[in-house]
Amino acid sequence: MSEYFWPEDQELGERTRHAWAATVETLPVSTRVTGTVIGRQPFGVFIHIDQVPDAVGLVRITAMPPDAPLPFWGETVVGEVVWHVDDNYQVIVQPL
Numbered sequence: 001m002s003e004y005f006w007p008e009d010q011e012l013g014e015r016t017r018h019a020w021a022a023t024v025e026t027l028p029v030s031t032r033v034t035g036t037v038i039g040r041q042p043f044g045v046f047i048h049i050d051q052v053p054d055a056v057g058l059v060r061i062t063a064m065p066p067d068a069p070l071p072f073w074g075e076t077v078v079g080e081v082v083w084h085v086d087d088n089y090q091v092i093v094q095p096l
Contacts, residue, residue, distance in 0.1 A: 005073065007038040007046060007056075015054040016089045023055040024084050027091055031081045033057065035093070037071045045070055047077050049091060057093040058085075064095055 016023075027033065027049065035047030035057050042061070049055040059077055061070065071077055079093035 004041050005039060006041075009038070012038075012054070012056065013089075016056050019052065019054040020086075020089045023049075023052050023089075023091065026052050027055065027081050027084075029081050029083065032078070032096070033081060033091070033093060034076060034078050037073050037075045037077060040070055040073065045077065047093065049093075055091060056089065057081075057091040059093045059095055063093075 033049050033051055035049045037045050038048045039046030044058055044060040044063075047057040047059060049057045057079070059079060077093070077095060079095045081091055082094045083092035085092060
């Protein structure tokens, strides 16, 4: 696997879109979440949020401590919901 990768699940985007209303309702801002890394890009990592089926979170590299390495595929990330991005169905997560 290369250093950067997208989630392998080709149907995840469609399922995430259909689950969006439940995701926003279940994960309001300030909710503590745990997720598993499913994608990694230079700007951050995508996580599958454990608390909600088909919810995808984005942990932006700018939210991480300076010099912190990006987590790799399969690693667990703990954070807090700081925003919902309606146009691409992402939960923005601040790592704790």
